[in-house]
Amino acid sequence: MTAPPILRVEGLDVDIAGSRILTGVTFDVPASGVTALLGRNGVGKTTTIRAVLGLLPDGGRVTAGRVTFAGDDITHEPTHRTVRRGIGYAPEDRGVFAGLTVAENLTLAERPGHAHRYDLVHDLFPELAARRDQRAGTLSGGQQQMVALARTLLNDNTLVVVDEPTKGLAPRVVTEAAEVLERAAERVPLLLVEQNLAVVRRLARSAVVLDAGQVVHTGDARDLLADTARTTALLGVGSRPDHGAA
Numbered sequence: 001m002t003a004p005p006i007l008r009v010e011g012l013d014v015d016i017a018g019s020r021i022l023t024g025v026t027f028d029v030p031a032s033g034v035t036a037l038l039g040r041n042g043v044g045k046t047t048t049i050r051a052v053l054g055l056l057p058d059g060g061r062v063t064a065g066r067v068t069f070a071g072d073d074i075t076h077e078p079t080h081r082t083v084r085r086g087i088g089y090a091p092e093d094r095g096v097f098a099g100l101t102v103a104e105n106l107t108l109a110e111r112p113g114h115a116h117r118y119d120l121v122h123d124l125f126p127e128l129a130a131r132r133d134q135r136a137g138t139l140s141g142g143q144q145q146m147v148a149l150a151r152t153l154l155n156d157n158t159l160v161v162v163d164e165p166t167k168g169l170a171p172r173v174v175t176e177a178a179e180v181l182e183r184a185a186e187r188v189p190l191l192l193v194e195q196n197l198a199v200v201r202r203l204a205r206s207a208v209v210l211d212a213g214q215v216v217h218t219g220d221a222r223d224l225l226a227d228t229a230r231t232t233a234l235l236g237v238g239s240r241p242d243h244g245a246a
């Protein structure tokens, strides 16, 4: 028997400033492994995860559909309540406080009512223990990504959502970030927005592809990426650089 999905998105419509941005978006995130949310620039990936987290911009709202987390309807729930259920979020800009130390960044992420898993974080990222007194702004992009992920893993979350973790990283650092994500995914299911298909190939079990605000493909990630013609048609990879051999 397969476990029920940890997250279920059904028929989600989202409007922002009077424009329809998502239409009928439907997909499941299994309770283990990495699910990649893919698609060209501007198709609605970030809007999808922001809708799940109740973080749509001013003028944005869910007009139809349902989001279910661990069996509970969270569609119109305020973000703080959703997050307290056990969803961690590492945003595209990483949300790291540059002027604070690594240790202070982690302390600020501590969520009341959760066990704080410093043992897990330091086991996964020994480098962060060594750099605990270093200001986060002086870390490399890959190390800052470690801090962002460590913040999500500290609170024993049951799902972690990560938006474009390798964006803007040098190829060598992309490999480092992919390793970090791989280690994290052994502990908690990830919903990962990622443009780098080498990273997707390495990490993802399932893939959801968006185009113009609609889901146009769901299925096994490696099967999709093995089909070059389909990948090119859905993602336009021929026209986009795919940095870094992760």
Ligand SMILES: Nc1ncnc2c1ncn2[C@@H]1O[C@H](COP(=O)(O)OP(=O)(O)OP(=O)(O)O)[C@@H](O)[C@H]1O
Pocket (backbone or CB within 6 Å): 016, 017, 021, 039, 040, 041, 042, 043, 044, 045, 046, 047, 048, 057
């Ligand atoms: N605050 C906003 N106001 C108006 N339109 C917005 C806003 N946020 C997003 N959009 C529009 O919604 C659409 C989807 O954007 P979104 O950022 O979700 O795409 P994406 O797939 O994450 O793109 P990228 O890969 O470039 O991050 C785009 O057309 C964008 O212009």
